[in-house]
Amino acid sequence: MSIDIAFTKGHGTGNDFVLFSDPDGAVVLDAAQLAALADRRFGIGGDGVIRAVRSANLPEGSGALDEDPDAEWFMDYHNADGSPAEMCGNGIRVYGAYLISEGLLDLPVGETVSIGTRGGVRRLTRTDDGFEVDLGPFVVAGEAMVAARRLEIDRPGLAVGVGNPHVVVALADDGELDALDLSEAPVVTPLPPDGANVEFVVPAEPLVAAGVGRIRMRVHERGSGETLSCGTGAAAAALATRAWAGRGAPDAWRVRVPGGEVGVRVVETPDGPHVLLSGPAELVFDGTVSL
Numbered sequence: 001m002s003i004d005i006a007f008t009k010g011h012g013t014g015n016d017f018v019l020f021s022d023p024d025g026a027v028v029l030d031a032a033q034l035a036a037l038a039d040r041r042f043g044i045g046g047d048g049v050i051r052a053v054r055s056a057n058l059p060e061g062s063g064a065l066d067e068d069p070d071a072e073w074f075m076d077y078h079n080a081d082g083s084p085a086e087m088c089g090n091g092i093r094v095y096g097a098y099l100i101s102e103g104l105l106d107l108p109v110g111e112t113v114s115i116g117t118r119g120g121v122r123r124l125t126r127t128d129d130g131f132e133v134d135l136g137p138f139v140v141a142g143e144a145m146v147a148a149r150r151l152e153i154d155r156p157g158l159a160v161g162v163g164n165p166h167v168v169v170a171l172a173d174d175g176e177l178d179a180l181d182l183s184e185a186p187v188v189t190p191l192p193p194d195g196a197n198v199e200f201v202v203p204a205e206p207l208v209a210a211g212v213g214r215i216r217m218r219v220h221e222r223g224s225g226e227t228l229s230c231g232t233g234a235a236a237a238a239l240a241t242r243a244w245a246g247r248g249a250p251d252a253w254r255v256r257v258p259g260g261e262v263g264v265r266v267v268e269t270p271d272g273p274h275v276l277l278s279g280p281a282e283l284v285f286d287g288t289v290s291l
């Protein structure tokens, strides 16, 4: 039996998603069906698939509601290969735009909503030119060696957790970053138990201008391959560079990715430092697909 799904295609700095609405949690797709939606040749195409479901209507949602009873909506995120992920920083902004356009959420500019994710509840604020999401507390700790195609020698990477796992590698210059071949996954040793998204970064010259740190980044995403942008990856890359820069490093960062630019900032909160990510969210077209 086939099912028809009404979808919207959206992106945040070129990190693109297939979004569909299933408030009651009635449409549970398996990994092969999710991968078929994300397939760029045989499906709609996307780096990930996002199902809009009420937290009350999926098993993982009860934890979100325990954490924050206002987290009515859950971002059910899967990578392009159909694997679930804890969080998606670009995806949650596009998700906010999608909920608003579907009439499922009323969020005037300047207001904030709680969204359930597998990585915990995230607070999403609508801004004049997009959204800012509080990615919460972060962990910058742990080393690994990273090998990638066209990187002559293996490089040390720094593990960063922002709800999902990342390993960040500093490269020498733009030439080295541009030459990388990320058509195959970088090899991370030791690989964190849940795998890793891998970011390669190069500082701008100068690194800090007007109090804002600036870096360029390319990313290979767990479950999706090389993408034009990764929001949690941009946050991880800024946090790693901030740690490498040491005392006096800025709290505000601009991260250039192949698909555009996002903002990252670190703020003190009553439960310790949090990292926030800001950027655009675009909805591109709607359609219906039969699975």
Ligand SMILES: N[C@@H](CCC[C@H](N)C(=O)O)C(=O)O
Binding pocket: 015, 047, 048, 079, 084, 085, 086, 087, 088, 089, 090, 091, 164, 165, 197, 221, 222, 223, 224, 229, 230, 231, 232, 233
């Ligand atoms: N592109 C996302 C991250 C998506 C999940 C990631 N591939 C993972 O498996 O952790 C972002 O913008 O953060």
